[in-house]
Amino acid sequence: MIRKRSLMHRTAVVAAAGTTALVLAACGGSGDDDGSAGHGGHAATASSSAPSSPSASASASAAQGQHNAADVAFAKGMIPHHRQAVEMADLAPGRARSAEVKKLAADIKKAQDPEIRTLSGWLTSWGEDVPAEGAMDHSAHGMGGMMTAEEMTGLENASGTAFDTAFTELMIKHHEGAVEMARTEQADGAHGPAKKMAGEIIDSQSAEIEQMNALLGKG
Template sequence: MTVFTRTEHRTPAARLAAAAAVSAGILLLTACGGAGEENGDENRAGTSGFNDADVLFAQQMIPHHEQALEMAQLVGGRASDEEIKDIAGKIEQAQDPEIRTLKGWLKSWKQPTAAVSASGDEPREPRRGRG
């Protein structure tokens, strides 16, 4: 049985949950990837010099990672496919350390963790899911 034949029997909600989990996994692997020694200098860069683009990137990546966590957490109650559940678990394990790293950089730079709104009035907090 192939992935394509298994997909035919899923409900639209299950397909949506599977697509969301796979998409989040792909984003995680492509946007946040890096391994061991190769990134040693980049990991230390968080505490050295920074600019406005670095701050904005970190501020915007925090809600991005939080949304990936929210999507992964939806899988538990909605997906029955063990492969999807496994991917969601890996996403959950990977996102929290990324969020802590980004917040750590912002703290070391003495910058707010939320991006300033377009009006400049107050920081825009990431949207939180229900529950």
């Protein structure tokens, strides 16, 4: 009887142990599944959400040169505008009489040539077309004080004091147009470097407008 009870007790213990092992294994398996699902899930979530996280979005935007339509319009408008100013400035050495006008023309070319290259680089990096050189520079008259082909021809045919006066009067209008375009960029643009350039254009060309008004006796 005692032996029978002992055998039954041992059988119960073994059965209980087996049950416990199964429960533990199940729990362990469940835990592993939860763990892999949890970690894997988090990893997948982290992976899928990384591009939309603020820092990742900022990095992506920075890599793409964060910009908007106003930045594109600014670059596409300012390139031909600057080109025409440089074209005007190139006429001064052989036609101007005033040393001040010659220096002003040299300063304009020195400032605007590099800006044309920078603006062109932005457009290229944004996947936009850089305005073609040539006819469109004059056809864009009416935008930002651009000269007509006739006005440009008149300037080319002038010399001495007549050139100085025509150059100064036309460049004042030209600069006023550039300042207006730059203010629009500062108000509506998103590209930091473009807005910075716009600020520099406003400062430098406003100062040159004052200088040219003084040369005309209007200061």
